[in-house]
Amino acid sequence: MLSLLAFQFQSPGPILVELGPITIRWYGLLIASAVIIGVFLSQYLAQKRNINPDLLGDLSIWLVLAAIPGARLYYVAFEWEKYAQRPEAIIAIWQGGIAIHGAIIGGAIAALIFARINRISFWQLADLVSPSLILGQAIGRWGNFFNSEAFGTPTALPWKLYIPPANRPPQYAEEAFFHPTFLYESMWNLGVFALLIYLFFWGLKHPNRYRVGTLAFVYMAAYSCGRIWIEGLRTDSLMLGSIQVAQLISLFGIIVGIFGLIWLYQMRHSLPDVVSKQKTINNE
Template structure:
C-alpha cells in the first residue's frame, strides 16, 4: 500500500497551512538562530541579524520569483496576471541567493559591518535552511528527477515514506531533493568542523567554500531534474550559473589571498567601525 504525505499540514477554518510554508518558517528561524549564536563570538549584535532578516527574506523571495519569471518569460509574457501568483509555485533558489546577497551588502554598508565576516557568519545557517527547505519540495512532490524504478529506490535503502512520496501519478521518480539535501549536509558538517580552526580561513572564505560546494552539488543534481529552467534551448540555467560561480569563487580566492590579504576569520570583529572593504 502506497501512502503519500498531504501538502496541507493543518487547517484554520478555511485557511490551509501547507507543510512547505511550515518548513520554510522553521528553516528561517534555524538560520537566524545559528547566525546569532556564531555572531556573538564575532561581536555582532543579534539585532543586526534580526534587522537583516526583515529585509533579506521578502526581497529574497521577490528575487527568486523574478529570476524564475525571466527564464520562463515565454509563458509569463502571455499570462501577465500570473507573474505575481507566487502561490501557484515558481521560485528559483539562485535568484533568492543573489537578491539576498545584494541586500546584505547594502545592509553592511549602512550598518558599518564587515560584509565578508557577515557572510561567513550566516553561511552555515543558510546552508541548514537550504537542507531543510528541500524537504518542502519533497512533500510537494516537486523538484524531482527522471522516472526510475521501485527496485532502484529500494537499492538506496531509503525509508518507505520517501519511496512512497516519490511515486507520482503511478510512476517512481529520482529523489533529487534528497541528493541535494544530503550532499549539502555533508558540506555543512565540513564547514562547522573546520571554521574554528586557527589560521585556516580568511574572512570571506567560509562563504566562498559554501558557494563552491553548492555550485558543484547543484551542477550534478540539476542535470537529473525534470523542471530545469533553460537558456537557448538545451543549456540549463542553474548549471551554467554553477560553473560561473565556481570560476568566480576560485578567482576571488586567489586574488584576495595574494593581493587583499584579509584578516583571519577568527580575528574578525563586528564591533562598529568605519566601513572598509575587509
C-alpha cells in the first residue's frame, strides 16, 4: 500500500524564469497569486453578507503594506545575529525568510486602524478575511518547496522531500530526504479553509445563531493546532532560548481561539450578529 503512495518531492529551484535582468521567482509568484485570489474571495464573501466589497478591496492594500514588512521584521528580529552582520540582506525578502505570525500581527494592526478610521466592525472584517488568509497560507507554503526551506527532520517515508546539500542543516549534512512540512501545513490549511467556508455559509442560513467573530476565532484555534505539531518536525524554527517561537505563539492562538468562542456563544457577549451589522457596515 505504501508503495502506491510513494512520491519523492524534489524542487526544480527557486527561479521560474529569467528574462534578461528580470528574474521571476516561484516564491513571489505564489505570494502574488495568494493575494489576488484572497482579495476576490473576501469581496465575494462580503457580497454574500450584503457588505460593500469595495471595503475589502481597500483593506487588502492596507493588509499587504503591513503584512509583508511585518512578516520580514518578525523573522529578522529572531535571527538578528545573522542579519546584524549583513544588514543589506534584511530587505532581500525574495531569498526567503518571512514568518506568517509576523504577517498576521502586522495585518491585524492595520485592520484595527482601518476599522477605526472607517467606523466599521473589526470582527466583521476579520471574519471576511480569515478564509482568504488561510487559503493564502496554503498556497504560499509551496514557496518553501521551491526554495528548499522550512523542511522537517530526516525521514524515509514514501512522500519524502529531497533537499540539496547546500540547503541541509550541518547536523544533517549526510542526509538527503526530509519531512515535507510545507506539504503537511498546506494540506492542513486547506482543511481549515474548507471548515471556515462551511461555517460562513452555515452562518448565512442561521443568522440568528451565528455570531460575528466566529470565523476569526476558529481560524486562530484550528490553524494553531496544526502549526504546533508541524513546527515540532522542523529543523529551522525561530527560537527563543530553547523554545520554538511558532509553537509558543500557536499555543497562545489555541487558547485565544477557544476562549473567544466560549466568550461569544456561552457568555453571550454583545458582539453584534451578522444581521444587525449589515446596514452599519455597508459603506455605500
